[in-house]
Amino acid sequence: MKTQKKNSARTPKQKQSVARQVLGLKSLYLLTGFLVVAAYYFYVRDAEQWTYVKDFGIKIPMRYSIHGIDVSHHNNKINWQKLNKGNNEVEISFCFIKATEGAKLKDKDFNKNWREAKKAGIMRGAYHFYVPWADPVAQAQNFIRTVNLEKGDFIPVIDFEVHGTSRKVRKNLVANVTTFCEYLKSHYGVRPIIYTNRHIYRQYVKGNFDNHPLWISDYDSRRLEGYNEASLILWQHSTNGRVAGVSGDVDFNVFVASESQLDDICIK
Incomplete structure (x- = not known):
């Protein structure tokens, strides 16, 4: 049909x-x-909650609560008592101060900065700029002669950010840095913090110094990725901050581990 x-x-x-x-x-x-x-x-x-702080002239990762700077004689005369004046948003809680470089050099402003930081109530730490072609034992001895760490101070820091141009120097670099670190450990009783950049971390630090606290300099990333989270404690996120008491630009850092771990990197 x-x-x-x-x-x-x-x-x-x-x-x-x-x-x-x-x-x-x-x-x-x-x-x-x-x-x-x-x-x-x-x-x-934006998990780090980057926030512009007018007094510092830079953005700060406000996810974290413990912020600080690092200085050397390049920052000229520092008025430590002014460091936290005029800013109500973020407190400068700590400072790492350059002590030595290579086998003989001592930062000319170290003693004064070391003394005045404590007077101002700033948690202080000392660092050594490691020179790859200099004798590691002589470098460690230079730091030990210069820095007397007290209870509450940060443990020593090796600033390991250059690897040298000689093939022989680079070949022996991990062994020599290990020698330097072990020498400091035998004197202070702790493994030093290793400060480095992404390039040196990938080439020399990762897999060789994973049991050391890690302080990374990274100015381009909005968040840190690709590092050993178990050892990562400090992040230098800017080199052009401003702070009362310091003329010119200053490096800004933040403690990225849990606050309960802060005591782990201090002299007992």
Whole structure:
């Protein structure tokens, strides 16, 4: 039996309804995409809660609560009593001070900075700039002669950021840095903190010094990735901050481990 063929063409009203449905779905997809991007930005990309602090002239990762600086004679005369004056947003809680470099050099302002930092109530630490082509034992002895650590001070720091141009120097670099660190450990009773950059970390530190506390300098990343999280404690995130009491630019750092671990890197 033949049946009558139905007219499949849509009326104008039906066409308008379908169009509205399609536009509605597109809008929903666009909104969903926007929300995903926004969520990524606020909860992933900006998980460190970067916030501009006017008095410092830079953005600070406000996810963390313990902030500090590091200085040397290049920062000229420092008024330590002014360090936390005029800023109510972020307190400068600690400072690492350059003590020595290579086998013989002593920072000319170390003694004064070391003394005045303690008077100002700033947690203090001392660092040695490691010279790859200099004798590691002589470098360790230079630091030990210069720095007398007291209870509450940070443990020693080796600033390991250059590897030298000689193939022989680079070949023996890990062994020599190990010698330097072991010499300090035998004197102070603790493994020193290793300060380094991404390049040196990947080439020499990773896999060789994983049992040392790690202080990384990284100015381009919004968050630190690719480092040993078990040892990562400090992040130098800027070199051009400003702070009362220090003329010119100053390095800014933040303690990225849990606050309960702060005592782990202090002299007992």
